[in-house]
Amino acid sequence: xxxxxxxxxxxxxxxxxxxxxxxxxxxxxxxxxxxxxxxxxxxxxxxxxxxxxxxxxxxxxxxxxxxxxxxxxxxxxxxxxxxxxxxxxxxxxxxxxxxxxxxxxxxxxxxxxxxxxxxxxxxxxxxxxxxxxxxxxxxxxxxxxxxxxxxxxxxxxxxxxxxxxxxxxxxxxxxxxxxxxxxxxxxxxxxxxxxxxxxxxxxxxxxxxxxxxxxxxxxxxxxxxxxxxxxxxxxxxxxxxxxxxxxxxxxxxxxxxxxxxxxxxxxxxxxxxxxxxxxxxxxxxxxxxxxxxxxxxxxxxxxxxxxxxxxxxxxxxxxxxxxxxxxxxxxxxxxxxxxxxxxxxxxxxxxxxxxxxxxxxxxxxxxxxxxxxxxxxxxxxxxxxxxxxxxxxxxxxxxxxxxxxxxxxxxxxxxxxxxxxxxxxxxxxxxxxxxxxxxx
Ligand code: 5AD
Ligand code: SF4
Numbered sequence: 001x002x003x004x005x006x007x008x009x010x011x012x013x014x015x016x017x018x019x020x021x022x023x024x025x026x027x028x029x030x031x032x033x034x035x036x037x038x039x040x041x042x043x044x045x046x047x048x049x050x051x052x053x054x055x056x057x058x059x060x061x062x063x064x065x066x067x068x069x070x071x072x073x074x075x076x077x078x079x080x081x082x083x084x085x086x087x088x089x090x091x092x093x094x095x096x097x098x099x100x101x102x103x104x105x106x107x108x109x110x111x112x113x114x115x116x117x118x119x120x121x122x123x124x125x126x127x128x129x130x131x132x133x134x135x136x137x138x139x140x141x142x143x144x145x146x147x148x149x150x151x152x153x154x155x156x157x158x159x160x161x162x163x164x165x166x167x168x169x170x171x172x173x174x175x176x177x178x179x180x181x182x183x184x185x186x187x188x189x190x191x192x193x194x195x196x197x198x199x200x201x202x203x204x205x206x207x208x209x210x211x212x213x214x215x216x217x218x219x220x221x222x223x224x225x226x227x228x229x230x231x232x233x234x235x236x237x238x239x240x241x242x243x244x245x246x247x248x249x250x251x252x253x254x255x256x257x258x259x260x261x262x263x264x265x266x267x268x269x270x271x272x273x274x275x276x277x278x279x280x281x282x283x284x285x286x287x288x289x290x291x292x293x294x295x296x297x298x299x300x301x302x303x304x305x306x307x308x309x310x311x312x313x314x315x316x317x318x319x320x321x322x323x324x325x326x327x328x329x330x331x332x333x334x335x336x337x338x339x340x341x342x343x344x345x346x347x348x349x350x351x352x353x354x355x356x357x358x359x360x361x362x363x364x365x366x367x368x369x370x371x372x373x374x375x376x377x378x379x380x381x382x383x384x385x386x387x388x389x390x391x392x393x394x395x396x397x398x399x400x401x402x403x404x405x406x407x408x409x410x411x412x413x414x415x416x417x418x419x420x421x422x423x424x425x426x427x428x429x430x431x432x433x434x435x436x437x438x439x440x
Contacts, residue, residue, distance in 0.1 A: 238264045
């Protein structure tokens with residue numbers, strides 16, 4: 001029997017790419033591949049790329065350049081580029097970097113096995129279609145192997161919002177929701193294999209409208225169906241758009257015990273002029289009122305956000321409006337970025353903010369967000385929270401897990417094992433994590 005072929009996947013970017021990488025590994029698993037942790041002993045290397053910010057394509061080309069030596073030593077090594085850079089650059093990748101054998105866009109992963117066969121025969125293969133068939137159904141079912149207590153599950157892909165800075169509507173295409181029964185089957189299968197917490201993924205997850213037995217389901221209705229799955233203890237979802245935060249979803253945050261008190265709700269900016277230029281179709285005020293309603297339903301909910309500073313035409317006063325909004329919201333965690341022009345998007349053509357000014361604004365915003373994050377983390381001390389244990393800690397007897405609010409928590413001399421959900425009293429707050437004690 002020949003040794004299995006080895007597959008090395010490097011994943012960049014969002015959680016959806018993490019999920020997609022798992023599915024690609026499974027698809028190629030059916031072709032006799034096992035995953036390896038280094039490129040050095042791989043028979044196939046796949047870069048699952050992200051195109052959202054910064055010189056994404058350039059980074060991919062320089063990473064590919066590093067495989068030259070390996071490919072020279074091992075002519076049978078196949079190299080592929082997947083993900084959003086693959087979608088955006090297409091055939092250009094093979095032109096610029098001839099050592100690439102295979103380019104596959106995010107909607108075509110189910111075609112990887114045939115693509116691999118062609119690549120083995122020495123063909124260059126490219127597939128950046130948006131095919132009619134459902135890639136998730138075509139992909140091999142997950143093997144029944146046991147897995148860790150948390151998992152991602154993609155329920156929706158693509159985006160119709162066309163924010164003026166964003167490539168997602170171009171690289172991931174139009175919004176598509178998966179049918180509810182397939183999601184439920186996948187969720188039950190994950191639970192059978194040890195999963196206790198599922199994070200529902202979608203670029204615009206709260207716009208979910210997948211087919212159900214009697215018409216389309218909203219995200220809240222899908223969550224209530226998942227709530228019935230025995231053994232599933234926690235449900236999360238990401239990422240949401242403020243305009244799709246429907247009443248039933250807000251209500252579910254107050255009434256569904258399995259739905260965790262954490263919401264990633266990007267606002268991007270605090271100035272209405274900039275929000276309008278970003279094509280966000282909400283205002284700072286409407287965002288704040290929305291959060292009031294969410295907090296009325298679930299007062300302790302932890303809010304997370306995304307911000308862009310230095311968007312074209314952003315003045316100091318506009319930036320100040322972002323700081324004011326942040327002061328008012330109090331974010332438990334946040335991601336903030338300097339605006340990066342993405343070719344093909346409307347904002348890329350506009351007058352850009354002075355780069356030094358943008359860097360300065362980013363630093364000021366991040367200082368504020370870091371302070372808020374720390375204050376909220378510190379306010380957990382003395383509270384009782386649920387913790388799902390995910391792995392052993394650095395010290396003997398210590399276990400690490402995540403709280404309901406997604407804070408990292410470690411417990412010393414912990415009698416619980418991976419996958420256990422326990423009540424924990426928080427005793428201290430460190431740089432990036434909390435320490436807790438089990439409540440018997
Ligand atoms: N420049 C900077 N940040 C961006 N994001 C999306 N596109 C850009 C861009 N062109 C950020 C947004 C989004 C997050 C995933 O990435 O804040 O919510
Ligand atoms: Fe991009 Fe999100 Fe805007 Fe869609 S809603 S265009 S994914 S930033």
